[in-house]
Amino acid sequence: MGRGRLVLGAFVPGLALVGLVCxxxxxxxxxxxxxxxxxxxxxYNAALRYVRVDLGFKITERDPQAAYVMFDYKxxxxxxxxxxxxxxxxxxxxxxxxxxxxxxxxxxxxxxIADGLQKKLRSEYGEPPKKAPTPPPPPPxxxxxxxxxxx
Numbered sequence: 001m002g003r004g005r006l007v008l009g010a011f012v013p014g015l016a017l018v019g020l021v022c023x024x025x026x027x028x029x030x031x032x033x034x035x036x037x038x039x040x041x042x043x044y045n046a047a048l049r050y051v052r053v054d055l056g057f058k059i060t061e062r063d064p065q066a067a068y069v070m071f072d073y074k075x076x077x078x079x080x081x082x083x084x085x086x087x088x089x090x091x092x093x094x095x096x097x098x099x100x101x102x103x104x105x106x107x108x109x110x111x112x113i114a115d116g117l118q119k120k121l122r123s124e125y126g127e128p129p130k131k132a133p134t135p136p137p138p139p140p141x142x143x144x145x146x147x148x149x150x151x
Contacts, residue, residue, distance in 0.1 A: 033097055033099045033114075034097075036095075036121065038121050042125055047117055050116060052071075054120065058071060068086060072085070085102045088101075
């Protein structure tokens with residue numbers, strides 16, 4: 001029975017360590033993103049104003065060229081605890097993607113910021129411009145042997 005306890009005693013702390021590593025990885029990868037229908041510049045400027053003016057958070061770093069804003073995030077739930085936060089605006093082939101990350105905070109905090117930024121974009125710039133419909137693909141040519149034309 002002594003040997004069983006020894007093995008279990010070595011196994012449980014190792015399992016706990018694996019669990020903590022997995023939890024830390026999940027928190028580090030947590031983020032919320034959405035596609036903005038507004039221009040890259042409009043989206044970045046609105047994000048900067050939203051974080052600094054509307055939410056009142058301290059901007060710790062910003063780069064208009066790279067289009068990111070880093071800030072100190074405080075919530076009513078966390079008291080005086082400050083978490084690092086960021087909003088990144090990324091152009092991706094005709095679409096502007098916005099990524100909101102808050103270190104050490106549950107995902108819903110990021111979602112609240114993302115929703116607020118989307119609301120700010122609509123209130124400041126109006127409804128987003130309608131995208132031109134993509135043209136339908138050209139019809140098939142029927143192949144080289146002319147079988148499509150019945151001949």
